[in-house]
Amino acid sequence: MKYGYYPGCSMEKNARAYHTSTLAVTKPLGIDLVEIDDWNCCGATEYIAINKIPAYALVSRNLALAADQNGSTNLVAPCSACYLNLKKVDHYLHEDPGLKEKVDIALDAGGLKYVPGSINVQHLLETLYIDIGLEAIKDKVKKPLYSLRVAPYYGCLVPRPGNMDSFDDPEHPTSMDKILEVLGATVIDYPLKAQCCGGHMTQISEETALELIRRLLKNAEDNGADMIATLCPMCQLNLDAYQDAVNTHFGTKFKMPIVYFTQLMGLAFDVPINELGFGKEIVSAKPALKKITDEAPKPKRTRERGKKAGLPMPIMAEEG
Amino acid sequence: MTGNGKPKLAMYWASSCGGCEISVLNIHENILTVDEVFDIVFFPCIADFKIKDLESYPDGHIDICLFNGAIRNSENEEMAHLLRQKSKVLVAFGSCAYEGCIPALSNLTTKEATFNKVYIDNPSIDNPEGIFPQLVTTVEEGDLTLPNFYHTVKSLDQVVDVDYYVPGCPPEPHQIWAVLQVVVGALTEGLPLPPAGAIIGAGTTALCEECSREKKEKTIKRFYRPYEIQPDPDQCLLEQGIVCLGIATRDGCGALCPSVGIGCRGCYGPPDGIKDQGAKMLSAIASVLDVGDESMEEDELEELIQEAVDTIADPAGTFYRFSMAHSILKRVKNGKGAA
Amino acid sequence: MTDMKKSPENQEKVGVYVCHCGTNIAGTIDVEDVAKWAENNPNVEVSRTYEFMCSSTGQELIENDIKEKGLTRIVVASCSPHMHEKTFREATERAGLNPFFFEMANIREHGSWATNDKNAATIKAKALVNGAVERVVHHTPLEKIPVSINPNTLIVGGGIAGITAALELAEAGHHVYLVEREGTIGGHMAQIDKTFPTLDCSACILTPKMVDVGQNDNISLLTYSEVESVEGYIGNFNITVKKKARCVIEELCTSCGICEEKCPQKVIDEDYGAGLGYRKTIYRAFPQAVPGYPVLDKENCTYFQTGKCKICEKECPTNAIDYEQQDEMINFNVGNIILATGYDLFDAREIPQYGYGKLSNVFSSLEFERMVNASGPTEGHIVLRDGVTHPESVAIVHCVGSRDQNHNEYCSKVCCMYSLKFAHLVHEHMPGAEVYNFYIDMRTPGKGYEEFYNRLLKEGTHFIRGRVAEISNAASHPGEEGKIIVQAENTLLGLQQRTPVDMVILSSGIQARHDAEDVSKLFKMGCDYDGFFNERHPKLAPVSTMTDGIFIAGACQGPKDIPDTVAQGGAAASQVAKLISQGTVMMEPVRASVREDECSGCRVCNTMCPYNAIEFDEEKEVSRVITALCQGCGTCVAACPSSVIDGAHFTNTQIYAELNGILWDVQGEVSAKQEVI
């Protein structure tokens, strides 16, 4: 099926691994990503905060182009920030005619126009989880990622509360968990999976950013993760590139590989590894990937009995 | 005006197909008795009578007039008034006169649409100038006139008072004979006539009474058009999903159609005490549609049921095939409607 | 309609009475105008207005007119028939007319209260009055149908509500069938340690009542049983109960408990023990269980799983064990039914970010109840999941699953109070331990409740006003290491607050039983949006339902604490007792009947009746309505294609008459002959 594709600034630069792996896994799933011609920056997280109208106009231009080109009403953005901006602006234009008027002037200057709601903005995760579905993904799995303990990390933009018709629970998202499960990986459930990675705090107040990053890494590690899977170039960059800084700053010894969930999908689909952009990450994923076994690990007992004199844990819903 | 003292019989054919006359002749050798008993004074279908003959009769001259056909145009109405004036007993004979019948189905559309169909859109018509019949056409010899084609088809009792109704499309010969006997009895031996306004030559309850098919509890999942299904010879047709109006139709015909695997069309009209045969039929049929239950989500439920009722093509035409003129609403709302 | 004006009923003498209802009606509707206008109707003999028609003088007005003016039909235009139809029917009857010669026009609820537009309200009132007048002339005399009440009663649910109701009735000398799904009666109350606010021991006040139930000859106790089918109607329900096989012959069992003692197989006790403790596979939920017979749990029993063991059979001194025992169907008749099926606790797993089932030291409220209970798995010691360590700090989270758009929007009423109780118990068991109660609003309505709250304030509980966002083990600084961190916005300080504790208790709210909807269908009565059973009237008939002869008590109607539940149990019992002492009830004669001589036997109506009140006479080939079963909905009347089913008091003639009456101003009636073609 045909989808408009909005790579945004990072996909072909620092997030090349995300870009290539995305293309590598979407093709076999029958997703035909058609890049929007002449797209521009989404304004990232800052611009909207600084200068609304131009920021909205900037984003609207991409929507207008998407609506204008390649016939698909679906627009996929793999970058969380791009996704949220596109979706948000489409929503605001719809809600606020006054705003639309102003934006229309800008678009009109460029000979463009956009009818709010005519483009359905999706995050890549949404496309895979909702449109394609777990079954279809499962069918493509050739080399299950048995025994690999992966902590899915959603960041704060995709599951943001109040995000109009969000495709997942903002407080406790599980869509990536389920995808990783069908890939055969052991999914780590940890409380911070939807918390902030620091975003551009690394530039503004490094102290703050490092603490946020540390908490994430530690929480994932404490819960036994071999690696963290992300769906956002910003998150990947922060957790990966700043790990060193965190270690020196806090005297910790994190060696937590941060990969894109699409890379793991590629592995499981048995896509040639060189097409998946492994090796581009700073903390190498290789050692972790070695842990993958051919046999599925023994399922842990459905119900953890307390030690001697201990009290039984409650049965978990899906088990009990 | 023969003075032979025989009761005088008239039969007139307004907007109808003529099946009623044939049905009268279908009483076989009894027709001779009719001729014996009655003095036929107006019966354009079988003998040459002119309106002026009729006009020349004194009022109430005719003892019994069998009027068949609906009131489609001004001529039909004029004749109705004239015959009413000349007849002691005026009988709405057959479904058209009684409740509109097939002609009244055109009440489901408009006069305009009907004309376009007949004089323009009809494939067998070549009428490039799009000429419609004219009320008055002037030629050298003078003015030619045509009757006014009404917007709404009416039953006989909607233009004149009617003494009796004989339902059926056409009425069954044995019923006709029964009716005539009653009249003869009344006229010759002074036997009592049925109360005015009575429906004669038919039963009082619904057709199922006469239908020999086996009836069970009705749980119908969908409906079939006759060509879609081979009905079981013994089971109730309705239960098999064939629309059969027998449940809301007066008995008296002997359940002819169901007996040969065709759902009752409803030509004998509703049994006693029913205002609107179509609505009643609709209600009953929808009631026994066994789709959807209270456990379902509201949308799902509505969808399922809509699907099921959609298996009945042209409900209005089906349920009101004969009773349109007597239905509660009588005709389609102006302009809109099935066309 | 013209044809109706011809009808002889036209000679009826109707009295019309338009009520002012103080200003409730007269304030919006020109009642004088309505009354005057009504006189124009040929059927109307007198037309008056009066301040309060429902007052005794108002009623006398009607009675006198009937006597003096020889009225034959009465129309009162006032409030909803659900309010005063009964009142005016009685007045009509007192004056010697058939009570069903009365009709009501609802010009208050549907009229004056529903609009401010005086003109429109008056027009509407005229329409409604006219409709009632046209209708009432076609009314036929009806007699209420007497139904004799079977003095036996079915009570479903052996919790405190059911127990109370059962004892009330039994002690009044009436026989009761008490059906309980579990192996013992007692319900949730038996799981609880102490009761707020008085803190008396739940078991101490409950078990004596349970024993009374067990010993009362008027109570047939059917535990480990479920109602399979319910047929019939008030006064005479036919009930079938499935008595599940407990593999113990009750006649032989002496409840000595040896089988339980010797049984080698131990499993986690999910029901009574809230999953915190263990039980044998042949067991009594708790020592004071009533009845005392154990239940054998086939799913986990070694013998049933492997075919070996049979130890209980060997050990039983009275050979009461019977592995072959089959489920048994019991059938009996009752006159009334009380549903006291109780509630389910909200399952905290539905809020994953609260960590229940993931973080070992997050406990459900029921788990904690069992824990602090002296007879529970820890003999009343408050310990962490490891079974030994005492927590130094405990967080108690209110409103789990309640007042929450994602789950239950309503307030569960009891959580605040039992959370306070928990706080108190922690203080009591472990002086020095810190207790944090996270609440949205503190709701303590009830005798001694607010005082209890004040007491807790003095005991040093930390009260934090804020809904908890998440509960995790993700420490953000060394001080949080190894702790459970409860994150919430303290709305009084306007601060995000992270509170590290050793133990968290989730105070789950009350939910309708998971199968409440099936039950309501089984008993042919309504459930509300949340699944709680619908009462007949929220204020004036809280334990009655829309179905005559079926009553509800306790939390199956909505969240309730023990005092309210007991009160409702008593109330339901007295409702039933009233009916039993009346002996018979008079039922609305709104019933369908088939004019058999005109029925063609098409059988369309046969599948219409939800109560199977329509039978087909194969002999005569006609359908027939069994009056006793008919509830008068009229669905068959609407379905009958030849209109030979009459729906008493809602006949076609009456409805057509009312219809044409209320459309008095828009008829534009033209006889067929005038209609231009």
Added chain:
Amino acid sequence: MSDQYEPVIVGFLCNWCSYRAADLAGTARIKYAPNLRPIRVMCSGRVDPQFVLQALRSGADGVLIAGCHPGECHYVNGNIKALRRFSLLKNTMKQWGIEDERVQLLWASASEGTVLAAAVNRMTEEVRALGPLRWGEKVLKDNGAAQAVLQEA
């Protein structure tokens, strides 16, 4: 009342849910369009399609049938039968040229006074927008003017 045309809507309300909903709307002093003229029936399943037609024939501009929500019917499933009849009736009405908005089916439980009031308001506006139906005079009486000469046809 303003000079604008005020539609007349007949409401067949079931005794247990929708009639009580209307009672509740009143008791709660919810103000809604006074255009509804209710007729009480025991169950929406009692509503014979003939009633609906007769209401329109007798001058109503619209008809509202209201019952309990599916699954909440006091008579278990009378409302389902109402829904079945309503669905088929609507198909038929289309052929009579009667707009969908004029005959509506509504579920309103005894606690949904607001729902009922809102529905009546909405329907009143919808029917007002369609204009008067007044079958007797508008459709049957001056039905395309009898004397219309054929040229017009």
